Structure formats: C-alpha cells, structure tokens
Amino acid sequence: MSTKQDNNFQTIISHAKEYGFVFPSSEIYDGLSAVYDYGPYGSELKKNIRNYWWKSMTQLHDNIVGLDAAIFMHPTTWKASGHVDNFSDPMIDNKDSKKRYRVDHLIEGFAEKLESKGKKEEADALVEEMNQLLAKEDFAALKTLIETNKIGCEVSGTCNWTDIRQFNLMFSTEIGSVADATNTLYLRPETAQGIFVNFLNVQKSARMKVPFGIAQTGKAFRNEIVARQFIFRMREFEQMEMQFFVRPGTELDWFEKWKEERLAWHRSLGIAPEKERFLPHIKLAHYANAAVDIEFEFPFGFKELEGIHSRTDYDLRRHQEFSGKKMMYFDPEINQSYIPYVIETSIGLDRMFLAILSSAYEEQELKKEDGTSDSRTVLHISPKISPVKLAIFPLTKKDGLPEIGKELMEDCKTAFRCYYEEKDAIGKRYRRQDAIGTPFCVTIDHQTKEDNTVTVRHRDSMTQERIPMSEVKKMVLGAIL
RNA sequence: GCGGAAGUAGCUCAACUGGUAGAGCGAUAGCCUUCCAAGCUAUAGGUUGCGGGUUCGAUCCUCGUCUUCCGCUCCA
CATH class of the missing domain: 3.40.50.800 (Anticodon-binding domain)
Incomplete structure (x- = not known):
C-alpha cells in the first residue's frame, strides 16, 4: 500500500517538473538539497494561493491589516523569541547504536537516574556543570563530561560517542562591510516576529482597536537536519501568517473561531473534508495555552499543513523585556492597559501548494464510444487559483x-x-x-x-x-x- | 549522519553483459482541417552524473566522488 502511495508521490513530483510547476534548485549543478524553484505554472499557482489567502485575510476582514516586514531583523529579536536558545541544540551520536541524542537531554537523563538513586547532589552538580559548558559552547569539554561520567547510550549501552556537533536551525550571515562577530544576523526562521516587533507601529498607524489582526506572507529559512519529501520540508520556504491580538481571557473563544474559519478556507479551495483533520497538541510549546494543527493527507500520510496557536502574551512580553519598550494596549472599553494575547494562524504556502497539487492530481481511464480506452491526466485545481x-x-x-x-x-x-x-x-x-x-x-x-x-x-x-x-x-x- | 538501491535524449527504456549509443513518446517546423491524446514528413537533442584506474578499446569491469530514492535517525 505504501509503495503505491510512494509511486503516486513520485508521479506527482514528475508531473510537477514536466509541466513547469516545480524544478529542483540549481539542477544543472546536481541540485541543492531541499531547495526548489517554481516554474511558469508553479509560480502562477503559488502567487494565486498567496493572493487568495491575502485577500481572504485582509480584504474580507475589516479588522485585519497587512504587513511586509524584512527578512533581516535585529539579532536581539531572536533572543527574545527564544530561537537562539531553543534552536541551536548540540547533538551527539552513538557510533554503535547510531542513535542521535541532544546533549542536554542525554546528560539530564543521566542526572535523573542519579537522583533516583539518591545522589541528588551529584546530579545537581552535573547539570550545573553542563549548563555552564553549554553557555560557553565548549563542546569538547561537554564530550569529556559525558565520557568521564560514563554516560552510555540506552540502546547500545556503550560510551562510543562521536564529537558533539551543533545543529543550529537558523541560517546566519553578516551585515556591513566589516566582518565582525557583532554584525552577525540571522535569516528569519518565521515571519511572526516581524509582526510582533511592529505591533505598536501597525496598531497606531492604522488606528486599530483590539481585537485586530496583522497578516503577512514571506520567506523563512530553517536549516533542517533532514530535509526531504519534496517541497514539504524545505530550507527556504514561504509562510502565510496572521497574528490576531485579543483581550486577555477571550483568547480561547477566538482560538475556536479561527479554527473553524481556517478550515472553511481550505474547503473553499475544494479540498475534500476527508483529506484534512484537526490534530490538537497535547504537549504545548512553552508559549502556548492551546494549539491545533490542520493536517492534510499528503501522499506520504497525514502531516501538518497549518497551525493555529494561542500564543498568550509570550512574544509581546518578551519583546517588552528585551527592548525596554512597552508593548501595551489601552482598552477604552474596560479602561485598562494590557499586553494583548495572540491567536496565530500559520500556514506553509509551499505545503498548501503541495496539498492543492496532490489533491488535484488524477489519472483517469476513459471509455471511448468505439469501445477503446483512453486516459488523461488532469489537475482539478479550483478556478480561483488555477495557473x-x-x-x-x-x-x-x-x-x-x-x-x-x-x-x-x-x-x-x-x-x-x-x-x-x-x-x-x-x-x-x-x-x-x-x-x-x-x-x-x-x-x-x-x-x-x-x-x-x-x-x-x-x-x-x-x-x-x-x-x-x-x-x-x-x-x-x-x-x- | 548510518544502511540499501539507482543514475544513458525533456520522459519511459534499449544497446548479444568490453567493440566508439538507438527507439517510442514528447518538443520544434511543415502537411492534413478533424470538437477530446497516440495520421504524414522533416529537424533538433546525449563527453552514458562527475573524476581516476584496468584495457588496443569502457554505458558495461574497478575505485573514489556527487546526486536522487527507500528505510532508520532528528524535528519548536
């Protein structure tokens, strides 16, 4: 069964290339892993999806306005958002079992064992030392720490480790003509932060009143460890995000409202109901108090297409802390100032493209009048977005x-x-x-x-x-x- | 990153497993003028992924390398 699905997926990828939808990037140089280019019809379809989303968000909602923030942002943005700390995990591989671990998880797991054996002080000291070394990014010492404590792999039981390597999910580059560490910039790993840092600019200049939303589409970049599955997981991709700012306490009502509204949007493009489902997050991210994915049944199974998250006031609060600027909104109805709560809808444009393509693709067998059979390949793309x-x-x-x-x-x-x-x-x-x-x-x-x-x-x-x-x-x- | 498989024209494949690469489809131009692909003619297109080795001679044997696919691994 999976073979058939895989074949279908390969067929769609071939079709996408043959008919000018999606090409592998830099193909004449053997390609660039997990990067793709959109061809004549692909670029039309992609723009049409983006425009359709944009119109449904901004033109059809009086209380949502647009924004086009830059890809480059002040480096502190990513400290505030948590990306610098949470997205650069040192990893280590066990050479025998081939299992890969996050170094902090490996050591913390060992510390927990120590603690359960009643060696709490030893465990605390170990974690303390680990944190210091992590902060210094002293990977050699971290490896030594693992080896001297004889922390083994749970699968192989051995202590035969590779060197520690850093898997930083953000791409960095330099700004300015002088190469200097202080000039390091990141390519944004999500568009949302551009919205948050412009929250006050938008709210004041467009005279918006809570509840209101800010919509943005744009490229984002993530250095995926394993990037595969065609345009589903790419290193350079495009997001369509809308952050909706609400009065604290009302966020879960809005969360429900946006869940339904986003699903209706998918329906309006002709995606069959049985091809999509909600997947609530059981384990929530540190910034969220509710989260759900809209999953689409891609040729390789149900996978996340869109995320709807109740992000609380986490992002604005963090930016307030790091920038020292107040991220408050005065609500005349209740005569109070507060940091608004946020409901985020975030959909991958490339994933939506793939969802459209794979749900539209059909090979039909046709019976002709003279009894002979005939076939055709057809894309049932909604006229609203067809190239x-x-x-x-x-x-x-x-x-x-x-x-x-x-x-x-x-x-x-x-x-x-x-x-x-x-x-x-x-x-x-x-x-x-x-x-x-x-x-x-x-x-x-x-x-x-x-x-x-x-x-x-x-x-x-x-x-x-x-x-x-x-x-x-x-x-x-x-x-x- | 590890293991397995595969790379020949845009696509699908062939070349008696060592004798300097062919076909169909597709494309382009023309003919035909016909309401649901596959009529006729012509043309273009390949340093056989790349680099070394063995050999008189390599698409074929060998080594390396790159890429892709499958499985594992990682994933706020």
Missing part, C-alpha cells in the same frame, strides 16, 4: 478562425490569465490544458463566424456547451471570484 483560467483554440489555423481567437484573447487577457494555441488536434490541446489544470477551454469554429457562438469545454466533466462569445469573459470571471 491559467481560459484557453482559446481556433478549430483550424485557416478561414479567419485564428483572428477571431486572438480578438477574444485580447479582450480577456487584461482580466485573467489566458492561453492561446492553434497547433495540433483539438483533443490534444484539451489534454495539455487538463495537465496544468485550466478549467475552461473555448473553441472557435466555422459556426462562430455565423452566429458568434463558441464551444466551452469544461475540464472536470469534459462536457461541452455552446455560448455566445460575448459571454465568455463573464462566465470565467464568475467562476474565479
């Missing part, structure tokens, strides 16, 4: 049909993405559009010259209908809005 909305085909290259087609093209292309094609048999042209998910094809034939009607061919049903050429634009606009 191309309308394909225009003159039935033949002669008799003035191309001229009529080009006229229609000129009329429609300012409103939405169109594709004109006069080469090959009509059926072949339909199939090519099916493969990239174009919802509508219109064909201009000889009858068009007489009564100005065209044939509309629908992608999913493959049915055809005859409508006035003057209605084509209106029909497509009706389907994509």
Whole structure:
C-alpha cells in the first residue's frame, strides 16, 4: 500500500517538473538539497494561493491589516523569541547504536537516574556543570563530561560517542562591510516576529482597536537536519501568517473561531473534508495555552499543513523585556492597559501548494464510444487559483478562425490569465490544458463566424456547451471570484 | 549522519553483459482541417552524473566522488 502511495508521490513530483510547476534548485549543478524553484505554472499557482489567502485575510476582514516586514531583523529579536536558545541544540551520536541524542537531554537523563538513586547532589552538580559548558559552547569539554561520567547510550549501552556537533536551525550571515562577530544576523526562521516587533507601529498607524489582526506572507529559512519529501520540508520556504491580538481571557473563544474559519478556507479551495483533520497538541510549546494543527493527507500520510496557536502574551512580553519598550494596549472599553494575547494562524504556502497539487492530481481511464480506452491526466485545481483560467483554440489555423481567437484573447487577457494555441488536434490541446489544470477551454469554429457562438469545454466533466462569445469573459470571471 | 538501491535524449527504456549509443513518446517546423491524446514528413537533442584506474578499446569491469530514492535517525 505504501509503495503505491510512494509511486503516486513520485508521479506527482514528475508531473510537477514536466509541466513547469516545480524544478529542483540549481539542477544543472546536481541540485541543492531541499531547495526548489517554481516554474511558469508553479509560480502562477503559488502567487494565486498567496493572493487568495491575502485577500481572504485582509480584504474580507475589516479588522485585519497587512504587513511586509524584512527578512533581516535585529539579532536581539531572536533572543527574545527564544530561537537562539531553543534552536541551536548540540547533538551527539552513538557510533554503535547510531542513535542521535541532544546533549542536554542525554546528560539530564543521566542526572535523573542519579537522583533516583539518591545522589541528588551529584546530579545537581552535573547539570550545573553542563549548563555552564553549554553557555560557553565548549563542546569538547561537554564530550569529556559525558565520557568521564560514563554516560552510555540506552540502546547500545556503550560510551562510543562521536564529537558533539551543533545543529543550529537558523541560517546566519553578516551585515556591513566589516566582518565582525557583532554584525552577525540571522535569516528569519518565521515571519511572526516581524509582526510582533511592529505591533505598536501597525496598531497606531492604522488606528486599530483590539481585537485586530496583522497578516503577512514571506520567506523563512530553517536549516533542517533532514530535509526531504519534496517541497514539504524545505530550507527556504514561504509562510502565510496572521497574528490576531485579543483581550486577555477571550483568547480561547477566538482560538475556536479561527479554527473553524481556517478550515472553511481550505474547503473553499475544494479540498475534500476527508483529506484534512484537526490534530490538537497535547504537549504545548512553552508559549502556548492551546494549539491545533490542520493536517492534510499528503501522499506520504497525514502531516501538518497549518497551525493555529494561542500564543498568550509570550512574544509581546518578551519583546517588552528585551527592548525596554512597552508593548501595551489601552482598552477604552474596560479602561485598562494590557499586553494583548495572540491567536496565530500559520500556514506553509509551499505545503498548501503541495496539498492543492496532490489533491488535484488524477489519472483517469476513459471509455471511448468505439469501445477503446483512453486516459488523461488532469489537475482539478479550483478556478480561483488555477495557473491559467481560459484557453482559446481556433478549430483550424485557416478561414479567419485564428483572428477571431486572438480578438477574444485580447479582450480577456487584461482580466485573467489566458492561453492561446492553434497547433495540433483539438483533443490534444484539451489534454495539455487538463495537465496544468485550466478549467475552461473555448473553441472557435466555422459556426462562430455565423452566429458568434463558441464551444466551452469544461475540464472536470469534459462536457461541452455552446455560448455566445460575448459571454465568455463573464462566465470565467464568475467562476474565479 | 548510518544502511540499501539507482543514475544513458525533456520522459519511459534499449544497446548479444568490453567493440566508439538507438527507439517510442514528447518538443520544434511543415502537411492534413478533424470538437477530446497516440495520421504524414522533416529537424533538433546525449563527453552514458562527475573524476581516476584496468584495457588496443569502457554505458558495461574497478575505485573514489556527487546526486536522487527507500528505510532508520532528528524535528519548536
């Protein structure tokens, strides 16, 4: 069963490459692991998903405004957010069992054993020494600490360890012309902090009143230890995040509201209900008091697509501490100042892209009238986000049909993405559009010259209908809005 | 990072397992003018992942390396 799923996944990856959706990055140089580029149709689809999200957040909610914060941020941002401490875990491997451990977990686990044996003082001293060495990032001494205490692997029982290596999940770079340690910057590992540090700017400049939200889309970067599964887990990826600021005490109501609203958004793009599910977090992150994932059934199983977290006032409070600036909001209704609580909705644009692609992909077997069978590959992408909305085909290259087609093209292309094609048999042209998910094809034939009607061919049903050429634009606009 | 498998045209594969690489599909141009792929003609496209070795000669044997896939491992 899993083999079949894997094959299906490989097929989708191949299809994505062959039809210009997703290419491996730097492919002529053998590629760059866990980085991908979006091709002609992929970049259209990705932009369409992003725009659809953006519109649903900002245009359709009076109380949500947008932000486009920079990828570079002041280094203290990441100390305040906890990323510097929580995302640079020293790791060590046991050479015999091949098991990998976080160094702090390994030593703390050993300390707990000591404590249960009644050697509490010894355990405390060990942890204390570990913390000092961790702070100094003295990995050689940490390894020595493990070896002198004969801390073994639980699986192999041996003390045969590799050197300690740091797995920093943030990418760093330098700013300025002088190479100096104080000029080290990180590429943001999430977009959310750009929203938090701009909380007061946005609230004041756009005259927002709690409850209100700030939406942002943008690139984020994480140095994943193992990055695989196509565009599901990439080192450079794009997030679509919205932080919703609420009065403390009301956050769980808002959490429920956003859960439902986000699920409805997924439905509106045609994702089948059985392909998605909520997964509540049992073990909550240090900053959250409620959290749920929307999981999508990718070809390799149910995986996180979107996260909805009640983040309390953790982030704003931390930024208040580190910056010394008040992150307070005065609420006239209750005549009080407070640090707002935050409900976060965070969805991976690339993951949504993959969810759309994998739920849209279908290979159909068709029975023809003469009894022979036929097949087609079709992407059932919602017209709202499909890369191309309308394909225009003159039935033949002669008799003035191309001229009529080009006229229609000129009329429609300012409103939405169109594709004109006069080469090959009509059926072949339909199939090519099916493969990239174009919802509508219109064909201009000889009858068009007489009564100005065209044939509309629908992608999913493959049915055809005859409508006035003057209605084509209106029909497509009706389907994509 | 460890273990296993695989890299030949854009794709799917072939080349009597040592004798200097072919086909189908696809693409492009033209013919045909036909409302659901696979009609005709022509053209383009490969230092066989890369680098060494053995050999008169390597897609094939050998070593290294890179990449991808599968499994394990890690994952706020």
